[in-house]
Amino acid sequence: MSDPPIRVLIADDEALVRGGFRVLIESEAGMVVVGEAADGADAVALARETRPDVVLMDIRMSGTDGLRATREIGADPELAEVHVLVLTTFDHDEHVIEALDAGAAGFLIKNTEPRQLLHGIRVVAGGEALLSPGVTRRLIARLTARSPLPQLDPSVFDELTSREKEVVALVANGLSNAEIADALTISHATVKTHVSRAMLKLGARDRAQLVVLAYRHHLVTPPDRPG
Template sequence: MIRILLADDQRLVRAGIRSILEDESDFEVVAEAADGQAAISACREQHPDVVLMDIRMPGTDGLQAAREIAADEHLTSVKVIMLTTFDLDEYVYGALRAGAAGFLVKDTEPVELLHAVRVAYRGDALISPSVTRRLIAEFAKRGARSTETDTRLDVLTDRERQVMRLVAAGCTNNEIATSLVVSPLTAKTHVSRIMTKMGARDRSQVVVMAYEYGMVNPGWLDS
């Protein structure tokens, strides 16, 4: 059973999303919140698997709430999906860096929402990869390159660098395995080692690092 927290300041929006989720036998909505602070408190009380978090809420907004959840050592298993009205929102980039699993636009089709929750729960791939990659590419290229880039990447083997580029392209473990002609278990092991070595909370942070360190670029992803 996937336990879900809904955080949105609009009651009708929460009701609509809840209706979609509760039609699924493997989903359970364990709590709702109308602002970011309430979402943080509900996370600490309920320990949901996935949080669907609106970006723009009164008081503590969704971005700050996502940062606090990601920084809480007792909530490391919680996956936060940001919800936004816009398909490109520069604030989402900051949320991804802080540890959000990804984001969805609010006009996403119900079937895509359900798929996104399951994907986030598995930790298998970035949410809405076509949109998220465009977002990350746009804002990562604006940031200053870290002077520690080369040193940090030195901890990775050549194969791990290959895997990191494929993760940045939004590939699942199975797709990485096919591309590199290895088993899915081996691909999963490589991804786990990369996250450990790079100090990344999840795959979305690996993607952000890949862009920031110049390992990939939008042209490479579309080639």
């Protein structure tokens, strides 16, 4: 018996863009588009109606923008299984930080290659964070340099085991569960367990927020700084 298709909701204020994404996604085996939204308010309403696995969310939309919509989806406990994949440009790293803080599962550059977009949808649908390599370095530099949000009590990090800290560091460096399993010679299921426990101990909603916390609290050395 085959797995159910990944259900995708497209949110973009340009009909031509939505149409292009729909054709691409529905031409891929194992994916289906369950709706299209022209602004953030529609995206939230359709997410509640259709319960997609992934919302492909443009940040800059007329009316309610993608950041506010991402925040509303992330704050709704009934949409806990809905993962937001934000589309951005090189010029708006700060928006990416805000989107990750709001609960987005990851981000991609809007002009990314079609195969990378489809891969990104699969990664996010599987519950993993997706941080586009093209802007991650600059994003982390800005994240650690900006005025910090309220800090976690340092003792919280002492609750992590050595292996959990190791796994969090690899997650923060962009590795998938499969890649972490290979790197540490442990099973995929064991990696998922370590990630889940680290998220629980640190109060992270998802892998993307786990990455933000890891860099913001210096659990991982930013790549632009001496290691």
